[in-house]
Structure formats: structure tokens, C-alpha cells
Amino acid sequence: MLFTRPDDDASISLKARPPTAPPLMPQAQAARPRAAGQTRSVVDNWLVISGNVEGDGELQVDGQVHGNIRCTHLTVGNKATVTGNITADEVVVRGRVRGLIGANRVVLTDGAHVEGDIYHKKLTIEEGACFDGVSRCREHPVDELQAAVAEQAAAAKAKAAASEAKEKACDDARAKGEAIAAAG
Template sequence: MFGKKKQAPASSTSSTLKRTNHTPSIIAEDVRLTGTLVSQGEVQLDGRIDGDLRVKHLVIGLTGMVEGLIEADSIVIKGKIIGSLIANKVTIESTAQVHGDVFHDTLSIEAGANIEGSLKHRHEEDKIAPIKPSSSDESSPSILADDDNDLSFVNKQAADKS
């Protein structure tokens, strides 16, 4: 009215989700979801999700099942996961079945839990660096002589003894 431009109202379908309350989202036992689930809060899963999850805090109940990749700050597993899991804090209870790799910062496993896959601390990759030969190492002698290239290391040792 007085020369000021009106600001466009904020879109309700914003690409970033803002948490407005602290009520957990509940996916009931009779619900099956196919696709990606994203939440900035807590999700209680008693149903089944075929797809990826990216949540702040996830509780998979006794009847809950996920088939896909899970990324969370913290997760409590009582049900079943088929797929990889990446989380800061992972709690696997005695009724849990995990079929996939678990990448974690903190891990707790109760006796009786069924885990098929590898458990990896997320910062292991930072601590382990591959050894790369430097150009100065090229002058170092080879374990095998050039004429013994067809011999394995064990066979070479046996040949050296005789």
C-alpha cells in the first residue's frame, strides 16, 4: 500500500522439515509403508517399512520391520532389520534380528539378539590408512628373485633351505 513489497508466504511444502512439537510419530502394526521416511523427531515403528529411513530417534518395536537403509542419531531395535544401519547410538535388545552391517559410535547388544553382518565403529576408517609404497622403496630388493617369479612365498622359503 505504501510502496513496500509484500513478502511471499512461506511454502508449506518446504524441502526442510521443522520440528514443531515433541510428539513421537507412530507407525502401527497394521501399516506397511513403501518408500523413504524422513523425520526430525522420534519415530515408533510397529509396522513394516520397505525403504530407507532418515530419522532423529527410532524405536523399532517387537512387531516392527525395516527392509532398507537406516540413518539415525539413536536407535533401539526390538524387531527386525534387513539392511544397513548407520547411527550414533545403537541399542540392540534381546528380541532383535539384524541382517546387515551396523555402523555405530556407541553400541549396546543384549544377550539373545540375532545379528548377521558386521559391526563397525564409524571412525575406524579415519584411524586406518592404507600403506602406499613410496618411489624410494622401488630400489629395495624384492622378496623373490626375478627367476623365481613362479614360486609362492612358502615354496621360495623351502627352496632357499635346500
């Protein structure tokens, strides 16, 4: 309300301004009403998180996350970077993601850059988005993603064990060669 006072102090006049219309929301947000009591967590543009982020609500990343993310709804902002796997019901990517995405609905907007496979029920890729990976349309995308991650972890563990065994064999051969050289 706007209060005005005329020159004489004896009378006060009240004038109300007409209400202004609220700003229009982007379609992605307007289509999904927020449940009562549900809040949005934001990783600001100055923030770098190294580690996994888990929650049951809505998350907006405007900074950097180096780790896996699990939430209900994720928005990766224009200048944001996520390096890790993403599990959510809905994911909107405007920035950069390097990792696997598993969600019922995935939207890559103009300017998005994703390096990694996407497990989804519905996938929208807008003109101007860059997607370097494999689109995997699945009935249960989150379960498929978890199976793929478990498979990758097992393969990495086997590779590390093989590398360790090879290194031990080289060390043993080197020690044997040094022993022969010292004896000779």
C-alpha cells in the same frame, strides 16, 4: 476427584483421592528426555509403508517399512520389520531389520534380529539379540553409511550395465544365427 453425595441432598462432601504414581518408563526412554514441542510419530502394527520415511523427530515403527528411514531417534518395535537402510542419531531395535544401520548409538534388545552392517559410535547387543553383519565402529557413522550406500548404488548400476551389455550381445548372436539358418 471423587464426589460423594450423602443421603440428604442438603450437604455435599468432596473427597480427593491421593494421586497415583505414573507408570515407570523403560530406561531407554527415561534416559532421553523429549524436547519441548517434539512429538513421536508411530507406524502402527497394521500399517505397511513402501517408500522412504524422513523426518527430524522421533519415530516408532510397529508395522512394516519397505524403504530407507532417516530420523533423529528410531525405535523398531517387537513385531516390526524394516527392510531398508536406517540413518539416525539413535536406533533401538526390538524387531527385525534387514539393511544397513548408521547411528551414533545403536541398541539391539533381546529378540532383535538385524541382517546388515551397523556403522556406530556406540553399540549395545543384549543377550538374545541376533546380529548377522559387520560392526563398524566409526567416529562419523552416518557419513560412513552414506558413503557405503553410494558405493553399493554405483556397483549395482555397473552390474546392471554389464548385464544389459551381455544380454544385447546374446540377442545379436541369436539374430546372426537365425539369419545364417534362414539363408542356408
